Amino acid sequence: MQDVADRAGVSLTTVSFVVNGAKPVAASTRARVETAMADLGYRRNVLARALASQRSRILALVFPALEHRLGSAALSIVTAAAAAATERGFNVVLWPVTGAAQLDDYVSGGLVDGVLLMEVTAEDPRVDVLRDRQVPFGLVGRTERPDGLAFVDMDFEGMVAVGLEHLADLGHTRTALFLGDLGSPSWSGYGPITRTEEAYLRLAAERDLGAVVVRAPQDPRSGHRAADGLIAAHPDVTAVLALNEAALSGFVNGLVAGGRSVPDDVSVLGVATSSEAISTADPAVSAVVAPGPELGRRSVDALIDRLAEPSLPALQLLLGGELRLAGSTAPPR
The missing domain is CATH 3.40.50.2300 (Response regulator)
Known part of the structure; x- marks a missing residue:
């Protein structure tokens, strides 16, 4: 960062503001810093940033891929979630986790800031794992008794x-x-x-x-x-x-x-x-x-909002679908 500052003719603090987005920087100054970063091949050290901030800025989408096919509807949720996370400065990883025990192994390492559970069942044991580990999470779907749980689901x-x-x-x-x-x-x-x-x-x-x-x-x-x-x-x-x-x-x-x-x-x-x-x-x-894309976006936004402000109430949202006719329905003979 000091090399970037020297090349751009700015202070080390200014480079930090540009890299971390902590404070606004004039457009011309930001351009000089970003040009210096490109010229020098500067890359942020993601692990060092996570250690310094105690945040990895990574969200995990948990999908039981060995038991469910990742079909078009589910894939639209995943891709929309990834895009929404990127817009908010987060990254998304897809965990093909099967069962509560495996999920416990994954989250115990502290690699992610939050988790979104997909393919939710009525009495989903993964919910208890995340509660016990005190990992912030949301549901793409909902349990039979979702009181107090954050979820975005299809109606x-x-x-x-x-x-x-x-x-x-x-x-x-x-x-x-x-x-x-x-x-x-x-x-x-x-x-x-x-x-x-x-x-x-x-x-x-x-x-x-x-x-x-x-x-x-x-x-x-x-x-x-x-x-x-x-x-x-x-x-x-x-x-x-x-x-x-x-x-x-x-x-x-x-x-x-x-x-x-x-x-x-x-x-x-x-x-x-x-x-x-x-x-x-x-x-x-x-x-x-x-409404797969909206499901992915709203789930990610709600989780990131609660990471920033844990006192926010848990979002519980049902999304309807749109009737689209393609010629496969008609009056009976």
Whole structure:
């Protein structure tokens, strides 16, 4: 830093202000300092800065990648979170952590200032780990009893309501729900699936729309098999809500292969589906699109705000989705 100061003709304190953003510096002076830094190949020592400030300025996104696919919707959350953190002077690392014990090993080293938990379950044991370690954290999702917890989550109930209203307005009276099957007891009470199913069963009953639930693992072949099963067991179903992004294209292809035209015979509407996933199915699938980018941004901003001011109340926010039509829904024959 002294070399930079000498080259730029400023004080060491001025260089510190530029490097750390501690105080405003005149634009012309900042330009001289940044030019000197570039000429000399100066780089901030991240570890030294962390030791001096007792902050690493790193946030961890905890995603159980060995049990969940990092699909388009989740990836949109991660990329938006990273962009929001960069704007606030933080970095984001993705931890593919499975289980509370592994998370405890990670956070015990003090490498991060805060944690965002993704893929939250009803009784998520990771919450207790972070509380015990006194690590600032937020949830992308929510537990069954989120009192006092900071979370930003999708309004799955609201998105199901939007989807069923659209199908009912088209005249459908026999509907089904296509869900992901995570295939592990540890994921019992996984929020998106549980809340979507509960909302569907209640709202479909209120509207007298039938109530058929079909499940499949998160891959296209399983989606194809689920469509075969739906056609065989419930040939009268004319509309499907789908919360299984990874299997959606296979499900649509299975309907077509089974002799069902989309949307003339069966309408298909995705729920909490990313914009990217809509276009990969053939034909393209209409959907209530997941607010993934906003979810990532708001989660990061809320966590950084509480790092700066711990007395702030915990943000609890539900975000709805937007109905986007791509031609896969129509009135029944």
